[in-house]
Amino acid sequence: MRLKFIDFLVLSLFTLASGTVAAATSPATGPEKFAQLEYLLDTPTETRLASGAPGPTYWQQRADYRIDVTLDDRGQRILGSETITYYNQSPHTLRYLWLQLDQNRFRPDSDDMLSRTAPDFAHFPYGSLANLLTRSEFDGGVDIKAVRSEGGDALEHTINKTMLRVELPQPLAAGEQFVFSVDWEHNIIDATETGARGGYEYFEEDENYLYEIAQWYPRMAAYTDYQGWQNKQFLGNGEFTLELGTFDVAITVPADHIVAATGVLQNPKEVLSKKQLSRYEAAQESTEQRFVVTPEEAKKNEGSRTSVAKTWRFRAENVRDFAFASSRKFIWDARMAPSGSREVLAMSFYPNEAEPLWSQYSTPSIAHTIDVYSRYTFEYPYPTAISVNGPVGGMEYPMISFNKPRPYKDGTYWDVRQKPEDKTWERSKYGLISVIIHEVGHNYFPMVVNSDERQWTWMDEGLNTFLQFITEQAWEEEYPSRRGEPEKIVEYMISAPQTPIMTNSESIYQFGNNAYAKPATALNILRESIMGRDLFDYAFQEYARRWKFKRPTPADFFRTMEDASAVDLDWFWRGWFYGTEYVDVAVDNIALYQLDTRDPDVEKPWQKAEKDKLEPTLSEQRNADAETLVQRYPKLRDFYTESDEFSVTPWDYAQFEQLQQSLTDREKALLNADKNFYTVTFSNIGGLVTPLPLRITYADGKVEELQIPAEIWRRNAEQVTKLFITGKEITGIEFDPYRSTADADAANNAWPRKPKTSRFQLFKEKEDPNPMRRGNKEQWEQPIL
Amino acid sequence: MIGDAFPPAASRQRAGRTALIWGLWLALVAVPAWPHPWHTSFAEIDWAADGATLEVALRVLPEDLETALTWRSGEAVVLVDTPEVRTLVLAYLAEHFFLRSESGQTLHPDELVGMDLAYDASWLYFTLPAPPEQRLYLHDSLLMDVDSSQTNRAQPLWAAPADTLLFTPAQPELLLWQGH
Incomplete structure (x- = not known):
């Protein structure tokens, strides 16, 4: 289209290379999507500031524990006694205390069991039959033997499923502390059959047990400024909300067991052999990994059966929980690992069944994790970091984590046995590295940045999965991360039903995608496409620094990210964390406007050229050879028969001259600018607003990339038209060329449209399809039986 | 419209065993969800050129x-691209990924064209x-025998992206195609 001069004057108001053309009527969706969060966030106080930082009146409770626990290796049972010193650092007086009895989740009448809905019995999981039988026979739940005051008097208490309320003899005023003790016992669950967060694994071949013990002692529930007591029942998904404190724990086990635990071993000379002690001390002086217990020694130890017990003593400061592992099957390796200016004792404990994978990858994965995480948050604050192999798939505790992947029984694992040219899924190696990164990474979120897991799973899992992705990508090129890249979240984003990320942990639908993958992807998009790495990394690190050893809420995170970056992200939190819409932007319509210069020497030839571009109609083509009446009778010809509508006349020049005299020099210059005006219409089909990363291709082959901020949608979030002014002809525009926005439908992302090939079709078109390899046995590997 | 539950499936019950099964299920649900769950699959489905075959790419x-193949076969199976494993995979798909026509016919996968096996x-x-x-x-119902929290999504490529089907243990059968 050729613009008239009056059109040009309007367009010339745009002083940049491009501008936005507003729709005639703007639906209200834009302002709604860009509305400030305001009422969705907690009102700022002097405890939690509007900036997202802890305020001058910030407080949190504290609980110190002294625990004596015996591991019954014959009956697979825990027998414990603890003394808790509870510090009321709140400004409130308390009349009772709440403790968590997580083992009661395994009682047959627990809310977790009773509140689940029925499955479709026509498709009953036959693979879960072993789980069923194990659970139906398991005598679960904690047996509280006594609750006593420091003076030994029995304390009134009430058990409400997974919570225990202790009545205080006297109200506990602000600033006071209360000391009391609890004795308890519970059976240890078979974690190989039930998938619990802790439990035992039995090795039939050598008749040994491996224990990973967690949620094993009555733990103080958190009392907070925003929630009061966090005493929501444990239903299985919402993990743990705990107070920080010091733990002194004495663990009595068979004397031939090796124990790994939260904290620092206090009595190595009493529990280790001289050889083990020497190696243990040497490991603390070196960044070179070495065995404290070798595979051969662990194998030999499997045959030991002692009736003697030993007590391992551990101390951990400023931790919110305590877990341990024990077995006579453990190999033990260790080395020092740097975290900023600090050095951390990184250790792995695993049976021979985990070899050779574990001695090669476990401790290096720990060291890599604390190195990378420290760069984005703070130096790892604890003295040890431990990875244990056992029946628990992946679970985190302060300084210690349980990680399940092992090689196959013949000792092989993926990425070793595969031929170099045969890229395949290397399950055990990357599975192990990823789970260790994730679980060790949890030391930062939520062990130190002590968020409320029972309420908000995403605050630790989402942030941790985000850093896990960064850490995986720093392991090696093309590390096969399963979460983090925007395109991997698309399938979830377009699925239904969904819940927003800001949903209570127990009510989340599609848990892993919602609380892990989506927030991790959102933060990756925020970092790479919206804030940029510098602004994001500074703000994210500020959040971690502000809330180190404190308990943040979502509002503290949202506010800090804005406070430290000067980027208004309310629209982003609203869309990604409070909503369930997805990104799908379509490049819908492109129009070209060119300037009518009114110069007849320019315009008339242009008009002729445009007309000449038109193909003759069918009638014109078929009449081409037919003689017309005028051809037969030339006398019928006149001025109009001969005139050329595209010839320039004196009148045309006069008109142009008149126009020139009316223009200022600036307007004349603009009129002579040889520019193309393209308007491109973008439709927001998915609803979730997004920046518009664009790639523009010109007729001369050159390519330009630019990003339009998400604020383009702030007035009309359904459709916007963008103006591009260029001296060159545009031959193509593509939205999201680097798949950075989680756009759901790439088929409508480009002009001209790019046909979308199905994955099935792409597979069939591969040069070396799998069916051809079937004829060549050299290309196979036989299954391991 | 896509997304309706398949009506006949709901009526298949064995009333005499309900009490026993319910008891077992109560025991099962005591099993916690895997601490870090990630049990999903995704299928792209489109018509082949012949108009009488569906092509499926399943992640x-x-x-x-x-794990599912191991349970089904009774011995440890390593997922590699061999004729033996292909046979197992096709048999597993026949049990867990199939069509039911309006006339009551069950239509199973007939050819495993290939596999792309990678960790991620x-x-x-x-x-x-x-x-x-x-x-x-x-x-x-793919892999719902491995984990009761398994969810499967399927994207018919003739439909809009938002019309993805979501299969759960409670609803493993949904309307895919309206018919001509």
């Missing part, structure tokens, strides 16, 4: 499929015979 977690995303490519003139219901 699974390789370790979950391996493993894909299976197979075809299903499908009479286009009939309403077709897709049954997708």
Whole structure:
């Protein structure tokens, strides 16, 4: 289209290379999507500031524990006694205390069991039959033997499923502390059959047990400024909300067991052999990994059966929980690992069944994790970091984590046995590295940045999965991360039903995608496409620094990210964390406007050229050879028969001259600018607003990339038209060329449209399809039986 | 419209065993969800050029499929691209990924065209015979025998992205195709 001069004057108001053309009527969706969060966030106080930082009146409770626990290796049972010193650092007086009895989740009448809905019995999981039988026979739940005051008097208490309320003899005023003790016992669950967060694994071949013990002692529930007591029942998904404190724990086990635990071993000379002690001390002086217990020694130890017990003593400061592992099957390796200016004792404990994978990858994965995480948050604050192999798939505790992947029984694992040219899924190696990164990474979120897991799973899992992705990508090129890249979240984003990320942990639908993958992807998009790495990394690190050893809420995170970056992200939190819409932007319509210069020497030839571009109609083509009446009778010809509508006349020049005299020099210059005006219409089909990363291709082959901020949608979030002014002809525009926005439908992302090939079709078109390899046995590997 | 539950499936019950099964299920649900769950699959489905076959590209977690094949075969199975494993995979698909036509016919995958096996995303490519003139219901209970929290999504490529089907243990069968 050729613009008239009056059109040009309007367009010339745009002083940049491009501008936005507003729709005639703007639906209200834009302002709604860009509305400030305001009422969705907690009102700022002097405890939690509007900036997202802890305020001058910030407080949190504290609980110190002294625990004596015996591991019954014959009956697979825990027998414990603890003394808790509870510090009321709140400004409130308390009349009772709440403790968590997580083992009661395994009682047959627990809310977790009773509140689940029925499955479709026509498709009953036959693979879960072993789980069923194990659970139906398991005598679960904690047996509280006594609750006593420091003076030994029995304390009134009430058990409400997974919570225990202790009545205080006297109200506990602000600033006071209360000391009391609890004795308890519970059976240890078979974690190989039930998938619990802790439990035992039995090795039939050598008749040994491996224990990973967690949620094993009555733990103080958190009392907070925003929630009061966090005493929501444990239903299985919402993990743990705990107070920080010091733990002194004495663990009595068979004397031939090796124990790994939260904290620092206090009595190595009493529990280790001289050889083990020497190696243990040497490991603390070196960044070179070495065995404290070798595979051969662990194998030999499997045959030991002692009736003697030993007590391992551990101390951990400023931790919110305590877990341990024990077995006579453990190999033990260790080395020092740097975290900023600090050095951390990184250790792995695993049976021979985990070899050779574990001695090669476990401790290096720990060291890599604390190195990378420290760069984005703070130096790892604890003295040890431990990875244990056992029946628990992946679970985190302060300084210690349980990680399940092992090689196959013949000792092989993926990425070793595969031929170099045969890229395949290397399950055990990357599975192990990823789970260790994730679980060790949890030391930062939520062990130190002590968020409320029972309420908000995403605050630790989402942030941790985000850093896990960064850490995986720093392991090696093309590390096969399963979460983090925007395109991997698309399938979830377009699925239904969904819940927003800001949903209570127990009510989340599609848990892993919602609380892990989506927030991790959102933060990756925020970092790479919206804030940029510098602004994001500074703000994210500020959040971690502000809330180190404190308990943040979502509002503290949202506010800090804005406070430290000067980027208004309310629209982003609203869309990604409070909503369930997805990104799908379509490049819908492109129009070209060119300037009518009114110069007849320019315009008339242009008009002729445009007309000449038109193909003759069918009638014109078929009449081409037919003689017309005028051809037969030339006398019928006149001025109009001969005139050329595209010839320039004196009148045309006069008109142009008149126009020139009316223009200022600036307007004349603009009129002579040889520019193309393209308007491109973008439709927001998915609803979730997004920046518009664009790639523009010109007729001369050159390519330009630019990003339009998400604020383009702030007035009309359904459709916007963008103006591009260029001296060159545009031959193509593509939205999201680097798949950075989680756009759901790439088929409508480009002009001209790019046909979308199905994955099935792409597979069939591969040069070396799998069916051809079937004829060549050299290309196979036989299954391991 | 896509997304309706398949009506006949709901009526298949054995009333005499309900009490026993319910008791077992109570025991099962005491099992916690895996601490860090990630039990999903995703299928792209489109009509083949012949108009009577559906082409499926199915993404699974390789370790979950391996577990399912191991349980099914009774011996340890490693997911590699061999004729033996292909036979197992096709048999497993026949049980857990099939069509039910309006006339009551069950249509199983007939050819495993290939597999792309990788840690972050493993894909299976197979075809299903499908009479286009009939309403077709897709049954997708893949890997629900491995984990009760498994959810499967399927994207018919003739529909908008938002019309992805979501299969759960409580609803493993949904209307896929309206029929001509």
